[in-house]
Amino acid sequence: MIDKSMNPFLPYPVKIDEIITETGDHSLKTFKLVFLNKEDEEKFTFIPGQFCELSIPGKGEIPIGIASSPTEKGYLLFTVQKMGVVSGYLHSMKPGDIMGVRGPLGNWYPWDKMEGKNIVIIGGGCAFSTLRSSIVYIRAPENRKKFKQVTAVYGARCLDLLLYCDKLDEWKAGDDIDMHVTVDAIKDEETWRPEWHCNVGFVPSIVKEKVTSPADSIVIICGPPAMLKFTMPVLKDVGFTPEQIYLSLENRMKCGIGMCGRCNVGGKLVCKDGPVFSLAELGELPNET
Amino acid sequence: MTTKSFTKDALIKAADGLRKSYRVFVPVKVGKFHEFKLFEDGDKPDFEYRKTRKSPKGLIFPQSERMLEYSIDEHKPDHHIMKESPKDYSPQVVFGIRPYDAMSFKVMDVNFDTEDYKDPWWIKRYAATTLVGICRNDLDSKMFATENFSGPYDIRGLDVALYDLGDKYIAKSLTEKGEKALAAMGGNDVSAAELAAIEKLTPDTNAPQAAPTDKIKEKVVNDLFDSTMWEDIANGCINCGACTFLCPTCWCFDIQDEIHKREGDRLRIWDSCMFPLYTLHASGHNPRGKKVQRVRNRFMHKIKYYLDKYEKGIMCVGCGRCVEACPVNIDIRRVCELMNNFTK
Structure with missing residues (x-):
């Protein structure tokens, strides 16, 4: 949450330190941001699952999940798809440029409930960012012992669209999490090939194969609507209850602090009451996403 | 709680007098409709109005408001760094507001002043605003009663209530802010008969009826x-x-x-x-x-x-x-x- 002594609409000034083009089609870039003021950095404490409003003077703000982990100190990472006015402009910015970050905003994955449990992480496409944050956080030496077995399934349409390839190498090489990467298809024209085994298939079918027991487990899941639609029945068949499954939602936002009104789903505001909801909570909300 | 009596002309003078220490907003007729505007020389406030077309919510929550400012001129040392825009939070009075409009600020306050986040502009402007409102049996047929407004003498949103007794108004302060404003308004002492008269004021038969909402809470x-x-x-x-x-x-x-x-x-x-x-x-x-x-x-x-x-x-x-x-x-x-x- 934003420090209570602050005006919640006033962004922290940050500098773009590095821009990583994540995908072959250049549609997704990760922005590494560093705080201009040390004291702002100290005030900014977050939990994986939260998001920020990236604030570009003259263009506006966009709500983007924090892709870095609190265990990665000194910077914040945001992976942004080139889509609208603000994200389009952000993609044209360069290292050294000054912009703003407002946050951290929203709630987070249910870390208190996840402690001592098996963790299943399911992500698809560009929605993998806060799950990247979560995996890095879980794998940190001070945290890994808090969780039992960790299984992650991450899918993209093709190899060129896989995010965080340096991290995928690391996670696949390690034995502390059971990491499964999948793409819908491997195209001949794609020149890059990973050094590890990459599944071919949609996320729901890989989940069906790799996630076989709901016992003592929590699922955190974030992805495009089609992936969610077809993964939910798989999880249900395995035996997961709606209370064990947590999703991260998105909606158009402006204020990010529950005041401007537009991001509601029923009586809940995605920006403030969410973005993370259990499937059980969502079942009580109107179907208007 | 203080009470004062004003003739109808004296009330306009009292509103005028408040301009020494407040920015005063009053209802004036512009074309066919009434609206609230800053009381300036030559303005003719009309406290006999029934309803402004646009609500006065913009006096605390402006239709368009500058929040932050910045420069994108890279020659400036603080370029692209956002700062709060300077604001005027000097005390203001909305003089002649109707009780339902005054109550609307309380209805909205829960959105802007929350435990987690505080909207600084709303909070400061609401705190700087004194609501002096007119209670009169002239509510129209489109209106209705809700939990947040029960009728013409519902004074929950006001700092000062002005009870219309036909040829004069009896002003009653309801809050500390109201006490201060009423002290600056002057007015005559209130007689026992006048006090008794305002006690007897009740909504007339034209007063708004409640829209039924009592069973909505229990619906899924x-x-x-x-x-x-x-x-x-x-x-x-x-x-x-x-x-x-x-x-x-x-x-x-x-x-x-x-x-x-x-x-x-x-x-x-x-x-x-x-x-x-x-x-x-x-x-x-x-x-x-x-x-x-x-x-x-x-x-x-x-x-x-x-x-x-x-x-x-x-x-x-x-x-x-x-x-x-x-x-x-x-x-x-x-x-x-x-x-x-x-x-x-």
Whole structure:
């Protein structure tokens, strides 16, 4: 949450330190941001699952999940798809440029409930960012012992669209999490090939194969609507209850602090009451996403 | 609590006198309609008015407000760094506000002053505002009573109540802010007969009737949401947004950046849930792309979500402006009734 002594609409000034083009089609870039003021950095404490409003003077703000982990100190990472006015402009910015970050905003994955449990992480496409944050956080030496077995399934349409390839190498090489990467298809024209085994298939079918027991487990899941639609029945068949499954939602936002009104789903505001909801909570909300 | 008596002429002079220590906003007739404006030399306040067309919510929550400012001129050392725009929070009085409009600020306050986040502009401006309101039996047929406004003598939102006794007003301070304003207004001492007269004031037979909302609390959100009644309610709606702009309790806003040469402002502007752009994602997806979805959201927010979340009644003071302004006669009182009587 934003420090209570602050005006919640006033962004922290940050500098773009590095821009990583994540995908072959250049549609997704990760922005590494560093705080201009040390004291702002100290005030900014977050939990994986939260998001920020990236604030570009003259263009506006966009709500983007924090892709870095609190265990990665000194910077914040945001992976942004080139889509609208603000994200389009952000993609044209360069290292050294000054912009703003407002946050951290929203709630987070249910870390208190996840402690001592098996963790299943399911992500698809560009929605993998806060799950990247979560995996890095879980794998940190001070945290890994808090969780039992960790299984992650991450899918993209093709190899060129896989995010965080340096991290995928690391996670696949390690034995502390059971990491499964999948793409819908491997195209001949794609020149890059990973050094590890990459599944071919949609996320729901890989989940069906790799996630076989709901016992003592929590699922955190974030992805495009089609992936969610077809993964939910798989999880249900395995035996997961709606209370064990947590999703991260998105909606158009402006204020990010529950005041401007537009991001509601029923009586809940995605920006403030969410973005993370259990499937059980969502079942009580109107179907208007 | 202090009471003072003013003849009708003296009340205008009292409002004028307050200009020494406050910015004073008064109702004046402009064309066919009344509106609140800053009391300046030559203005003729009309305290006999019934209702302003636009609610006075903009005096605390401006229709367009500069929030932050910045420079994008890279020659300046602080370029691209946002700062709060300087503001004037000198004390202001809304003189002659009607009690339902005064109450609307209390209805909206729960949105801007929360445990987690505080909107600094709303809070400072509300704190700097004294609401001096007129209580009179002249409410019109479009109005209705809600938990947040029971009738012409409901003074819960006011700092000073002005009771209209026909040839004079009896002013009663209700809060500390009101006490201070009334002390600056002057006025004559109140006689025992005058005091007795204001005690006897009761809503007349024309006073607004309550719209039925007593059973809405017990309804299940998803049952109401999935009801087919929304198609019928929304059928005529042309999504003009007049209801939301005139509503004294609608608080939704947009945030926009504007650049003039190399200097920029971040502005907050009233928005409306009636417009498709309000919820349109950058991807093109729109969770409320259809008219019926937007109309449903407006009424569900006002009459169900707000009620459930804050337990302070429905998000409405029954002013009837939306009823008057709607070009296709959508009537919130009928919607309350439909929701209240709804069975699955």
